[in-house]
Amino acid sequence: MKKIINLWTNNRKYNCFGCSPNNPFGLHMEFYEDGDYILSTWHPQRNYQGWVDTMHGGVLSTLIDETCGWVVTRKLQTAGYTTALNVKFRKSVSTDDPALTVRAKIVRQMRNLLFMHAEITNADGEVCVEAEVTYFMMTPEKAREMGFSHCEVEE
Numbered sequence: 001m002k003k004i005i006n007l008w009t010n011n012r013k014y015n016c017f018g019c020s021p022n023n024p025f026g027l028h029m030e031f032y033e034d035g036d037y038i039l040s041t042w043h044p045q046r047n048y049q050g051w052v053d054t055m056h057g058g059v060l061s062t063l064i065d066e067t068c069g070w071v072v073t074r075k076l077q078t079a080g081y082t083t084a085l086n087v088k089f090r091k092s093v094s095t096d097d098p099a100l101t102v103r104a105k106i107v108r109q110m111r112n113l114l115f116m117h118a119e120i121t122n123a124d125g126e127v128c129v130e131a132e133v134t135y136f137m138m139t140p141e142k143a144r145e146m147g148f149s150h151c152e153v154e155e
Contacts, residue, residue, distance in 0.1 A: 002153035004031040004038070004074055011147060018066030027062065029102075031070045033153055038071045039103040044095045055093040060129050061085060064118045067104045068133045071116055073151045075106060079143040080114070084134035091128040098123045104133070112137045 008014040009021065019029045027048075029040045042063060050056035065082055072080045093100065104118035114137055120129040138146065 001032045001034040001039075002155075004033055004070060005152050005154060006030070007073075007149065007151050008147075016066075018062055019070070027059070027066070029063070029066055031067065031074070033074055034103075036105045037103045038067055038074055038105070039101060040067055040070075042100050042102060044093065044097050044100060046095045049095045053095050055095055057087070057089060060089070060093060060120060061087050061131070063100070063102045063120060064104065064129065064131045064133065067102045068116050068118055068131075068135060071104050071106060072114060072135050072137060073148075074153075076114070076137060077150055078137050078140060079146050079148045080112075080135050080137040082133060083113070083136050085131060086133070087129060087131045089129055091122070091126055093120070093122060093128045100128075107132075112139075 014020055015023050017026045020026050021028055031038055031040050044055055048056055048059040101121045104116050107115045107117050114135040116133045118131045119127050122128050
């Protein structure tokens with residue numbers, strides 16, 4: 001498993017809610033490549049609860065959405081955006097859970113559309129959230145125009 005280098009950290013306008021290490025309200029996600037998967041380990045906090053001691057579904061959806069974005073960035077070396085996010089909440093997630101694992105992989109590709117499966121497991125390894133995600137991939141020219149060059153992993 002190799003840590004993905006966040007290519008955006010030197011962009012002064014970069015303030016992503018999901019992955020910017022400098023966004024004071026953000027999730028501060030980091031990503032790793034593990035075979036076909038991109039994954040992130042994230043530690044729930046009470047600031048992200050919906051119901052008492054329960055993670056907010058929108059935050060859980062964001063964890064999945066962000067991880068899928070990094071699948072596109074790392075695996076296909078381009079940028080893009082989500083066009084569909086079908087989330088199924090299987091089990092509630094406690095804000096006291098020590099760590100969640102978010103993982104996503106490519107299921108299939110059709111031209112510039114990418115179909116992915118993602119899931120969130122709790123510290124006990126139980127699948128709590130699953131999602132089917134469709135992503136539109138930008139052309140390499142458009143991705144470069146948006147500031148994307150390439151995405152590497154640490155050695």
